[in-house]
Amino acid sequence: MASFEASSRDEGEGSNQTSLKTVRESLIRQEDSIVFSLIERARHPYNAAAYDNSSLKSSGCSLAEIFVREAEHLHAKAGRYDNPEEVPFFSEDLPLPLLPPYNYPQVLHPVAASVNITKTIWNMYFNELLPILTTKGDDGNYASTLALDLACLQALSRRIHYGKYVAEVKFRDAPMDYSSAIHDKDREALMRMLTFERVEEMVKQRVAKKAMVFGQQVTLEEDNWSGDTLNYKVDPTLVSRLYSDWIIPLTKVVEVEYLLRRLD
Numbered sequence: 318m319a320s321f322e323a324s325s326r327d328e329g330e331g332s333n334q335t336s337l338k339t340v341r342e343s344l345i346r347q348e349d350s351i352v353f354s355l356i357e358r359a360r361h362p363y364n365a366a367a368y369d370n371s372s373l374k375s376s377g378c379s380l381a382e383i384f385v386r387e388a389e390h391l392h393a394k395a396g397r398y399d400n401p402e403e404v405p406f407f408s409e410d411l412p413l414p415l416l417p418p419y420n421y422p423q424v425l426h427p428v429a430a431s432v433n434i435t436k437t438i439w440n441m442y443f444n445e446l447l448p449i450l451t452t453k454g455d456d457g458n459y460a461s462t463l464a465l466d467l468a469c470l471q472a473l474s475r476r477i478h479y480g481k482y483v484a485e486v487k488f489r490d491a492p493m494d495y496s497s498a499i500h501d502k503d504r505e506a507l508m509r510m511l512t513f514e515r516v517e518e519m520v521k522q523r524v525a526k527k528a529m530v531f532g533q534q535v536t537l538e539e540d541n542w543s544g545d546t547l548n549y550k551v552d553p554t555l556v557s558r559l560y561s562d563w564i565i566p567l568t569k570v571v572e573v574e575y576l577l578r579r580l581d
């Protein structure tokens with residue numbers, strides 16, 4: 318992608334450069350899904366009843382949990398989790414796909430399946446993000462709200478766990494450097510090696526810009542296109558903060574966890 322600014326460590330020649338470029342292009346595309354899904358969820362107020370564990374006395378869990386569990390059940394039948402990029406929140410007892418499996422390319426080391434931070438993503442989404450993304454109140458549209466939550470959770474899980482792919486191409490690019498930190502189980506060294514601050518800065522700026530572009534009120538009157546009078550559907554600084562406080566740090570946690578097991 319032309320807008321991608323290479324940092325000094327990925328200016329080398331060869332296919333690894335292409336691979337890092339390719340996985341970053343996927344991260345850029347995934348930004349669109351994340352920003353759109355947040356804008357859609359923000360149309361509804363918080364709708365607390367959907368998240369309250371005591372609302373459904375018989376089940377002891379929230380409507381949100383039941384919704385995601387049952388949706389994942391259905392998605393598993395349609396083969397969603399055959400794709401190693403997709404990580405379910407409730408992986409126990411998922412049914413097998415109904416169609417014969419598609420042959421997804423095996424890019425990752427088999428240990429990738431054991432790297433799973435869905436609990437952290439779940440808690441971050443419901444405890445930290447939703448309360449600041451939405452307005453207080455209840456409009457009763459629990460089914461629509463939860464369908465939108467599911468879209469947000471899936472987009473976030475996919476993006477954050479995509480750190481496995483980013484880590485894999487970085488490892489292939491510099492196996493000797495990474496191997497020594499992996500043997501030493503040196504998390505800090507790994508974190509330092511995989512961090513590109515300039516890239517992170519660009520990601521944060523780009524997602525804020527996407528929130529401005531995707532979240533405009535589009536009308537046919539010329540005046541409404543002027544930047545400062547716009548009322549965005551989701552605060553662009555919130556989207557940027559979501560990336561800087563949670564999405565990027567959690568992607569890096571996935572990268573480190575994957576690398577630590579990469580030589581098993």
Ligand SMILES: O=C(O)C(=O)C[C@]1(C(=O)O)C=C[C@@H](O)C=C1
Nearest residue numbers: 483511512513516517520565568
């Ligand atoms: O692009 C990379 O190299 C990544 O590892 C992804 C990512 C991100 O989450 O956006 C994470 C760590 C880097 O510091 C830069 C960006």
